[in-house]
Amino acid sequence: MFRKMIYIFIIAAVLFCLVPTRAFAEDAALEEQMWEDPCDRADILVFATHPDDEVLFMGGAIATYAAQGLRVQVVHMMNYSVSHPVREQERLDGMWTLGVRHLPLAGRFDASYSTGLMADGEIVGDNAVGDSALTEYVAEMIRRFKPQVVISHDLDGEYGHIRHRMLAAAVAEAVQHTMEEDFYPESAAEYGVWDVPKTYLHLYDENRIFLDLHSPLGGEQGEKTAIELAAEAYKKHVSQQWCWFYVSDDVNDPKSEQINAAIFGLFRSTVGPDTGNDMMENILSYDEQERIAAEEEAARIAEEKAALEKAEAERKAAEEARKQEEARRAAELKAAEEAAAKADRIAKACTIAALLLVTVFAHVIMPKLHRKR
């Protein structure tokens, strides 16, 4: 019996130790990537073709602006979640490492999209550069996320990749027309039209900016720099490590010329040219806009309250003045009435005195006078 109890005790102790450990481990794994919903409105919308493109070419920009607490939304063109699920996980791991917290959208186009190449490198059929289905998708995403800044690929596809070129061409076309209701009218009807204030294309050779990817990001990232985070994020794409690619912003490295993560050009702007190297120049983030709007609303409410209080005080003062005037008039009236009553009393007294005099004169004085005669 005693031995049996010891066995039960040991088994219970083992279970007690195992169960919480396992639950804790699961919690830790869950906590590792607690994605927020995709943005309602994005400060920065990144269009990338394949999982890892957003890290290699735009990872420095993403890490920089995510660390500033901006709303960064990433949208991919290709969708590998069914054909290559490992790449989908790598995609999420990479972006989590970059500091993205809003769930990135996997694309609408599978890995077999756009395969026919003509001799000159152009794609044939519906899947040509400037492809309408892709432009429609880009336009829909722009209208859905209403970004302040759009970032995408090099028009020449970095190292000439046809799908990078297709996406860059679709972005370049879409940003010039998403404010028009008749440009892919379905998404205009669903989300409303939107004119993107600033659009940057990777390596675009006009209006260039050079991002500083070597300063400590601060906040949660501490001393880490954007280029370090991008390099770390690229390592999450384990299945792609056979490629020659690497994260670089070194202008002196000719090999990295076509992948330099620091170089972008302002392709289109509705808010004027850049004077520095900041994609958010001339832009107020949505958080900032909301903070200002909330302050203005609070000021408006306070002003309204003060106006109401002032009107109430004026009403009370007017009421008080009216009451005082009424009291003054009542006092005046009372005094006049009292004076009239007093005059009346005096008149009556005079009359009585006169009557007394007449009576005395008639009954006392007059008879005496008669007798003397």
Ligand SMILES: [Zn+2]
């Ligand atoms: Zn790619």
